[in-house]
Amino acid sequence: MRDIHALLKQRHRLGPLEPRKGGLAFVTVPRENLRGLLLELRDTHGFTHLVLLTAVDWMEDGLFQLTYMLNNRGRDLTLGIRVMIDREEAQGDTIHDMWPTAATYQRELKEMFGIDFPGSPRLDEEFILEGWTDLPPYRRDFDSLAYSQQTYAERPGRVTHDPREYMKSKLYPDGV
Amino acid sequence: MTFEWIQVPYALATLFIILNYGLLMTAVVRKLAARVGGRPGIPVWQNYIDLVKNFALRSKINHGVMYYLGPVFRLSGGIGLILFVPTIYGSSWAQNFSFAGDLVLALYFIFFGTLGMALGAGESGHPHSAIGVSRGLAQVTTAELPMALAVYSLAIQYQTLSITEIVAAQQGGLFNWTLFTNPLAVVAAMFAFVGTMMRSPFDVVLAPQEIPIGPPTEYHSAYLALMQTNRAIFPIAKTIIYMNLFFGGAANWAEFAIKVFLLYMIPAVIGVVHPRFRVEQSIRFFLKWGLPVGILAILTV
Amino acid sequence: MKDVDDKFLKNLDRTVPLREELRPRKVTTPDGQEIEIEPLKDYFCEAAPKVHAKSYFPIVEDFYNWARANSLWILGFGTGCGAIEMRPLMTPRFDAYRYGIQWRPTPRQSNLLMISGYLSVKTLKRAIRAYEQMQGPKYVVGLGSCTINGGMYWDSYNTIKRLDQYLPVDLYIAGCMPRPEALLAGFMELKKLIKAGKCEGANKYAENFATYKANQKSVIKDWDMPDYNW
Numbered sequence: 001m002r003d004i005h006a007l008l009k010q011r012h013r014l015g016p017l018e019p020r021k022g023g024l025a026f027v028t029v030p031r032e033n034l035r036g037l038l039l040e041l042r043d044t045h046g047f048t049h050l051v052l053l054t055a056v057d058w059m060e061d062g063l064f065q066l067t068y069m070l071n072n073r074g075r076d077l078t079l080g081i082r083v084m085i086d087r088e089e090a091q092g093d094t095i096h097d098m099w100p101t102a103a104t105y106q107r108e109l110k111e112m113f114g115i116d117f118p119g120s121p122r123l124d125e126e127f128i129l130e131g132w133t134d135l136p137p138y139r140r141d142f143d144s145l146a147y148s149q150q151t152y153a154e155r156p157g158r159v160t161h162d163p164r165e166y167m168k169s170k171l172y173p174d175g176v
Numbered sequence: 177m178t179f180e181w182i183q184v185p186y187a188l189a190t191l192f193i194i195l196n197y198g199l200l201m202t203a204v205v206r207k208l209a210a211r212v213g214g215r216p217g218i219p220v221w222q223n224y225i226d227l228v229k230n231f232a233l234r235s236k237i238n239h240g241v242m243y244y245l246g247p248v249f250r251l252s253g254g255i256g257l258i259l260f261v262p263t264i265y266g267s268s269w270a271q272n273f274s275f276a277g278d279l280v281l282a283l284y285f286i287f288f289g290t291l292g293m294a295l296g297a298g299e300s301g302h303p304h305s306a307i308g309v310s311r312g313l314a315q316v317t318t319a320e321l322p323m324a325l326a327v328y329s330l331a332i333q334y335q336t337l338s339i340t341e342i343v344a345a346q347q348g349g350l351f352n353w354t355l356f357t358n359p360l361a362v363v364a365a366m367f368a369f370v371g372t373m374m375r376s377p378f379d380v381v382l383a384p385q386e387i388p389i390g391p392p393t394e395y396h397s398a399y400l401a402l403m404q405t406n407r408a409i410f411p412i413a414k415t416i417i418y419m420n421l422f423f424g425g426a427a428n429w430a431e432f433a434i435k436v437f438l439l440y441m442i443p444a445v446i447g448v449v450h451p452r453f454r455v456e457q458s459i460r461f462f463l464k465w466g467l468p469v470g471i472l473a474i475l476t477v
Numbered sequence: 478m479k480d481v482d483d484k485f486l487k488n489l490d491r492t493v494p495l496r497e498e499l500r501p502r503k504v505t506t507p508d509g510q511e512i513e514i515e516p517l518k519d520y521f522c523e524a525a526p527k528v529h530a531k532s533y534f535p536i537v538e539d540f541y542n543w544a545r546a547n548s549l550w551i552l553g554f555g556t557g558c559g560a561i562e563m564r565p566l567m568t569p570r571f572d573a574y575r576y577g578i579q580w581r582p583t584p585r586q587s588n589l590l591m592i593s594g595y596l597s598v599k600t601l602k603r604a605i606r607a608y609e610q611m612q613g614p615k616y617v618v619g620l621g622s623c624t625i626n627g628g629m630y631w632d633s634y635n636t637i638k639r640l641d642q643y644l645p646v647d648l649y650i651a652g653c654m655p656r657p658e659a660l661l662a663g664f665m666e667l668k669k670l671i672k673a674g675k676c677e678g679a680n681k682y683a684e685n686f687a688t689y690k691a692n693q694k695s696v697i698k699d700w701d702m703p704d705y706n707w
Contacts, residue, residue: 046485082684092619107549112692113522128599129599129635130598130599130602130697130698130699131493131598131698131699131700132489132696132698133488133493133681133699134488134491134493135488135490137634139633142485143485144632144633144634145485145632146484146485146486146487147485148627148631148632148633148634148638150486150487151487151634151695151696152627152636152637152638152639153637153638153639153642153692154626154627154638154639155626155627155638155639158626158627158631159628210572210574213569214569215568215569215572215574215575216572216575217572217574217575218574218575218577218579219575219577222547222548222577225544225547225548225577226548226577226681228538228541229541229544229545229546229547229548231544231587232541232544233588233612233613234529234613234614234679235529235612235613235679236529236612237612237643305585339597352539389581389582389583389586392586393582393583393585394583395585395586396583396585397587397612400586403523
């Protein structure tokens, strides 16, 4: 992994390598360099499998983080490539021409986070939700609890405990 | 053969006996399949309860005249088959309305219900019904081919088209049965028998796990009850024909019950241990194995 | 932990447009005729469900109810994880068939709709369609805590919390998930209810049709089917 990182670091302006457990590492890359990096990883370094494409909402920083997980089966390496994009005008670059499966991930991201991927096929079709009228539900400013309370009828009598206090009272009823 | 009014209640009595026999028989076969799978299976009277329940449903939907007539045709196919075939040889009251050319009529009635079903299911407007019916017709047509050939072979052999006379010719000992006088025809007919009893491996048309349940997808409440009635009567009626043509007929109800039971068990036992054929596979099977045997049977008579 | 949250307000302004193929339109036929098509009205019947009277003689009705109880045909429609718990009922260990319980592949022939677990809005739409296509008298059994009060999906943005708001439920089987034994016990309980003539869900649905429809439409935003589709 380190050899690949050292090789590509200059050319693709990679951030520092963050190794996790064996064979798994993350690296951050600017958005402009993403496509070239993915192409080179796929074609030259054997990262042929797109494991997943997902997003993280860094609401406080005004950023979305796209994570592209690539796997090199021959060497059993997994590389997570992070791209930070602007949260207000969330737009990523489609990679469906490199991995056709990416089109499905991009549809999901469009629906759940509202991240646009211009050019991705069937992007505007409904993916899981039908007739969704609110904020994309995986954005952190979408309050799932409040939405469900305002939408779905509840059966009275449900009690909610604070887990910490509740466990304390159950485990140490004498207050020790 | 002259017609007398007393034949009508006699024929209805036969029908009643066969209906009950068929309902119990279907349940026994399902129980058999369950036991093979290690389950206790349904109670033997379950079919009666299902029938009552389906008749007792409060709402039903009609899709048109042919939709209504579909189950009626199907049931009349089964009942007609019984009414025009002598059930018990030599019995004065279970002769039904058999006449000189009843073999041809019986062949027609075997197919009649399927055709009626095709019309009815077609009008129900459900795509699964249409697909199911076309698959069913294709399969039943090829499955009936060896049967038709075997029947021609028999007609040549006995020089008659009357089932009563064919049964009469087989009396007087085990070795007078067609089974021993014309074994090739029997083998060909048994292909058709297994193929048209709608049991595995040839039940892809009606199997609930396939294109959901095929032709009867849209049928419910009383319509479905009619078809269930037919599902009980029709296999028994068909077995009676086979018994009459190939296995010496029956001289009394006990012999009838035993022979029909044994014959009915052939497709049931085959079905329990065999996985399902796809339609094109079963068509190929009948054309490859059933048809040549049928032709051979005609050639060797 | 706060239970009621009113800072976030859901968006009530946006509506979902009807799908294009379902909109009324004018079509020119091959022979030059111009016809108007309104798919939602042309292809479906508009009649609302009717209340069906019981049989005139109580003894006949009791007999029918006995038959209905002993011939429960379940629609094989698994909505959530509970569908897994129904499968063992067909196997040698539990074998529900001996109680007259069978699985049918089409809603037309079934009498019992099992809502097996959580019901997302998308599945609710299909469940309603399936329920309305079933022939009365028909029964609904809610499986698991998800159908009772939302269960572990109590704060989910896309699953309903009370099934009886949307369909007339005859029986709930509690648990998360209820095991097959619990299901069998539930079936026996349902049989008792049916025999006692207490399962009139189809009539209840017909009587309170407007309420049920209003509830259903309040959560299903893209209502692209007729109001009652049988």
